[in-house]
Structure formats: C-alpha cells, structure tokens
Amino acid sequence: MSDVPRPLPNLAELDTRPFWEAARQHELRYQVCNACSGVVFYTRRHCPHCMSFDLRWETSKGKGAVYTFTIIRQIGHPFFRARAPYVVALIDLDEGFRLMSHVIVDKDAVDSVAVGQRVRVAWEDYDEVSLPVFTPA
Amino acid sequence: MPSQTRDAAIVGIHEYPSRSVGADMSALRIKAECAIRALEDAGLTTKDVDAIYECGEEGAVHAGIPSTPEYLGITANITDTTMTGGSSFEFQAAHAKRAIASGKAHVALLTYGSTMRRGGTALGSAGRSYAAGFPHPVVNLEEPWGLTLVGDYAMVARRHMHDYGTTSEQLAEISVATRLHATRNPQAVQAMTDLAFKGTGELTIDDVVSSRVIADPLHMLECCMISDGGGAVVIASASVARGCRQKPVWVLGGGEAIKYPENGGDITTSAAARSGPMAFGEAGVRPDEIDVATLYDSFTITVLTVLEDLGFCKKGEGGSFAQNDRLRFDTPAKPALNTDGGGLSSNHPGMRGIFLLIEATRQLRGQSSSQVANAKLAVASGLGGRLGSRHAAGTVVLGAD
Numbered sequence: 001m002s003d004v005p006r007p008l009p010n011l012a013e014l015d016t017r018p019f020w021e022a023a024r025q026h027e028l029r030y031q032v033c034n035a036c037s038g039v040v041f042y043t044r045r046h047c048p049h050c051m052s053f054d055l056r057w058e059t060s061k062g063k064g065a066v067y068t069f070t071i072i073r074q075i076g077h078p079f080f081r082a083r084a085p086y087v088v089a090l091i092d093l094d095e096g097f098r099l100m101s102h103v104i105v106d107k108d109a110v111d112s113v114a115v116g117q118r119v120r121v122a123w124e125d126y127d128e129v130s131l132p133v134f135t136p137a
Numbered sequence: 138m139p140s141q142t143r144d145a146a147i148v149g150i151h152e153y154p155s156r157s158v159g160a161d162m163s164a165l166r167i168k169a170e171c172a173i174r175a176l177e178d179a180g181l182t183t184k185d186v187d188a189i190y191e192c193g194e195e196g197a198v199h200a201g202i203p204s205t206p207e208y209l210g211i212t213a214n215i216t217d218t219t220m221t222g223g224s225s226f227e228f229q230a231a232h233a234k235r236a237i238a239s240g241k242a243h244v245a246l247l248t249y250g251s252t253m254r255r256g257g258t259a260l261g262s263a264g265r266s267y268a269a270g271f272p273h274p275v276v277n278l279e280e281p282w283g284l285t286l287v288g289d290y291a292m293v294a295r296r297h298m299h300d301y302g303t304t305s306e307q308l309a310e311i312s313v314a315t316r317l318h319a320t321r322n323p324q325a326v327q328a329m330t331d332l333a334f335k336g337t338g339e340l341t342i343d344d345v346v347s348s349r350v351i352a353d354p355l356h357m358l359e360c361c362m363i364s365d366g367g368g369a370v371v372i373a374s375a376s377v378a379r380g381c382r383q384k385p386v387w388v389l390g391g392g393e394a395i396k397y398p399e400n401g402g403d404i405t406t407s408a409a410a411r412s413g414p415m416a417f418g419e420a421g422v423r424p425d426e427i428d429v430a431t432l433y434d435s436f437t438i439t440v441l442t443v444l445e446d447l448g449f450c451k452k453g454e455g456g457s458f459a460q461n462d463r464l465r466f467d468t469p470a471k472p473a474l475n476t477d478g479g480g481l482s483s484n485h486p487g488m489r490g491i492f493l494l495i496e497a498t499r500q501l502r503g504q505s506s507s508q509v510a511n512a513k514l515a516v517a518s519g520l521g522g523r524l525g526s527r528h529a530a531g532t533v534v535l536g537a538d
Contacts, residue, residue, distance in 0.1 A: 041400060070284075074349075075262050076263045077263070090398075096400055
C-alpha cells in the first residue's frame with residue numbers, strides 16, 4: 001500500500017462540518033427547509049429553493065439506489081491507484097438527496113454494480129472522520 | 138426568421154502549429170505569437186485592438202489582471218477575463234459581439250496559450266487538485282472518493298446507456314470520424330506523432346472499443362489528448378471587417394449557461410440545452426441548417442450529449458444519430474463534426490474552446506483540410522468543467538456571407 005494518505009474532509013469547513021461531525025457517529029445527515037420543506041444537499045447555511053435560513057438537520061435511513069456510476073481503473077493518486085479498480089457512484093437516497101460515494105464490492109466483482117441497484121450505507125473509519133460508503137442491499 | 142444581426146465578424150485566426158513545444162516557448166509567448174499572427178491574418182495591428190479577452194491561464198503578475206495588453210502593447214477599452222474552462226472562448230466571443238454591437242469596441246482579441254503537456258499534467262486521471270487550506274464545501278464532500286475527470290464524464294455515459302440504450306460502438310463513431318479528419322490535417326498528424334500515439338491512421342469502431350478502459354464505460358480512444366498549444370481569434374465590427382484581408386465570418390448568435398447537480402436531476406442533459414437555443418434564437422438559425430459543428434470533444438460522451446442538447450436530434454437519439462459515418466466531412470448528411478480532428482486527435486492543451494472558433498472559421502472561409510462543400514453556417518459549442526457535475530456551456534453560431 002502507498003504511504004500517501006487518502007484525501008479526507010477538512011472538519012473546519014463551515015457548510016459541511018455538521019455533516020462530517022454526524023458521520024463520525026455513523027449518521028448520514030442532510031437538511032430540510034422548515035419554510036418550504038425542500039430537501040437541501042449539499043449542506044449549507046441557507047435554502048437554495050426559497051432563500052430561508054431556517055433549515056433543520058435530518059438523519060437518513062441510509063438506503064437508496066445507484067443513479068449512475070463509473071469504475072475507476074486509472075488514477076495518478078497513489079492511495080486510489082492501490083485501491084483500483086473501484087466503483088464511484090452517485091447514490092439517490094430514499095429521502096430525496098443525491099450524493100457521491102463508493103459502492104464497496106470485491107475488485108473482481110466491480111462489473112456486478114448496476115444503475116438502479118439498491119444499496120445501503122456502511123462506514124469507513126479513519127482517525128478523525130468516518131466516510132459513508134455503500135454496499136449492495 | 139428573426140432579424141439577423143451581422144454586426145461582428147471573426148476576421149483573424151491563428152492556431153499555434155505545434156502541440157509539443159520546445160524549451161524556447163512559454164504560454165505567454167504562445168499567446169503573443171498567436172495574437173500577432175491572427176492580427177496579420179486580418180490585416181490589422183495591435184494598435185487597432187481596443188478590446189481584450191483572456192482567461193489568465195498563463196499566470197498573471199497580479200491575479201485577475203490580464204497581462205497581454207502590456208506584453209503586446211495594447212490599450213483596451215474593454216477587458217473581459219471570463220474564465221469558464223473549455224467554454225471560455227465561446228463566452229468571450231459572445232461578449233465581444235455584444236461589446237462591438239454596443240459601439241464600445243471595434244476590434245476584439247481573444248488569446249490562449251498552454252504548455253500543459255510539457256508540464257506533465259495528467260489532467261484526465263490525476264484525481265482532483267488537493268488544494269491546501271479551506272476547501273469549497275463540494276470539494277469537502279467529494280474529494281475522498283477519488284473520482285477522476287474521465288470518471289465524471291463516464292458517469293454521464295453510463296446513465297445515457299441505461300436510459301437510452303446507447304452503446305460504446307455508437308460513441309466510438311465520434312472517435313472514428315474525428316480521427317479521419319485528423320489524418321487529413323498535417324498539424325494533427327504531427328501532433329499525434331509528437332505525442333507518441335500508437336497509430337496516426339484512421340480508426341475502426343473495433344479499435345476504439347477494444348482500447349483500454351480508463352473509467353467504465355469510457356475507453357482510451359474516447360479521451361482527448363493532452364497537448365501544448367494555443368490560438369488567437371480577432372473579432373471586428375462590420376465596418377472594420379469590410380477592410381480586412383479575409384472574408385468575414387459573422388458571429389450571428391451566442392448563448393451561455395452553467396449547470397450544476399440537483400437532487401433528482403438528469404445527468405444526461407448538459408448546459409448546452411440552454412446555451413444552444415439561446416444562440417440559435419439570436420442567430421435566427423435552426424440546427425438542421427448547420428453545415429459544420431465544432432463541439433468540445435473532451436470525451437466522446439461530451440459530443441453525443443451536446444449534439445442532442447443543441448437540437449441536432451432528440452434527447453436519447455445521439456447514439457443512432459452518430460452512426461453510419463454521418464459526422465464525416467464528405468457525406469451529404471449534416472453536420473460535419475470537428476473537421477480539424479478535434480481534441481481527440483488534433484489539439485487539447487486544456488481549454489480547446491478557441492480551436493472550435495478557429496476551425497469553424499476555416500470552414501466558412503473554405504480553408505479547412507477537410508472542407509465541407511459550400512459551408513455557410515457553423516456552430517461552435519464549448520464545454521468546460523465536468524459534464525457529470527458542474528460545467529459551463531458556451532455556444533456560438535457563425536455564418537459566412
């Protein structure tokens with residue numbers, strides 16, 4: 001394995017700090033606007049649907065479907081090069097938000113991933129942060 | 138037909154001939170040489186230029202302050218540093234048309250130079266730039282996933298295949314057509330030679346789909362090259378254009394749009410679905426009238442998506458539209474695609490939007506190495522950023538007299 005570490009989130013970043021703080025507790029958070037009920041993701045201070053600043057945090061059940069994906073087979077970054085091939089996907093969570101993550105399967109099973117496939121959240125733990133990944137449901 | 142304004146025309150062009158520059162060239166030198174050659178092409182001088190358009194890609198003395206006016210000795214009334222990646226020069230051409238139409242400018246100069254290849258940038262597969270300091274919230278959410286630029290575009294191709302049954306063989310038609318055009322363009326052949334392509338001849342669909350997969354479902358021969366290079370474009374008012382050396386190529390219409398991901402959004406539709414109708418609307422031209430399309434071919438899926446979004450065919454029909462050699466320069470079907478060889482096989486120093494304007498202009502002058510007979514109308518559509526996530530599309534419709 002490479003000595004170059006995986007790029008990890010900066011926990012001081014303002015708009016995503018609550019997301020990553022919750023992730024440390026293995027909770028997948030998103031926002032809902034109290035004014036217009038719109039789902040907000042990526043997370044931020046205000047509602048992009050109606051301009052309200054009155055947002056609440058909700059915890060997703062972590063279930064969803066693969067909207068689309070790719071299998072990364074060539075990448076320069078040493079951490080990811082050691083991990084390739086791996087599946088990067090956009091996941092549509094049942095609560096109505098879409099996020100980027102990995103679908104975790106064995107290297108020899110990357111071709112089994114499909115658009116529409118049901119997945120559920122799992123967690124990869126690092127020293128100060130946990131990353132939400134997905135596995136076939 | 139809406140009234141078509143012929144108030145601004147491309148009168149000068151130059152594409153830097155080499156894609157692998159020597160130690161004696163820098164991005165700034167490439168910009169300056171291209172500017173001088175494009176002004177000579179028009180029969181103008183730096184003293185005629187009163188509007189400057191550039192991205193600052195060469196690195197400025199002070200961030201945001203363009204350096205070409207000082208470097209070239211130009212005094213400008215209009216300065217525009219619009220930077221939207223690969224679509225920058227379509228945005229800038231549309232802005233130049235507006236500035237000229239308003240009477241505030243008469244001769245606009247667009248320049249571009251890059252030594253990306255010499256710098257060893259693995260643009261497509263490098264992963265994101267891991268900037269120090271306070272990241273953008275999007276970067277802070279997406280950086281841990283190791284998504285390459287190729288992979289981002291590949292996610293569009295994957296969903297397009299799922300929704301519409303598009304195949305790799307259909308996407309490969311785009312690589313095949315542009316390579317055919319490249320084989321007829323001596324600069325493109327030299328580029329492929331200098332960049333150590335395994336072959337510089339024509340491609341078959343099988344060649345493309347049997348090349349190495351970089352990020353499923355995109356193959357190596359569906360990805361553009363990484364070259365050095367540059368170019369310049371001179372756009373002038375109608376009164377100036379009448380005195381220029383070359384036939385005017387009129388900027389008939391422009392459109393600009395940004396797209397970003399939305400929860401539940403459709404990844405297979407690009408910002409060109411908005412920039413295209415704006416440009417065609419202003420030009421008073423229909424897509425089916427277009428003879429030549431110069432579309433940003435960072436990857437095959439970029440072209441397929443933009444063909445649909447500009448209205449050459451319906452959404453989802455891009456795969457069948459591209460089939461049967463339709464995009465070649467020498468078939469009756471319109472439009473011919475990227476007759477210089479495109480980014481796939483001629484020139485991609487990072488932001489190739491300026492070459493879309495240059496090749497479209499060659500076609501409408503009758504100077505292309507793969508000349509479309511009697512070409513009168515062209516569309517140039519740039520796409521910068523990442524097709525599957527955040528990107529900008531700039532579309533310009535051009536017409537000959």
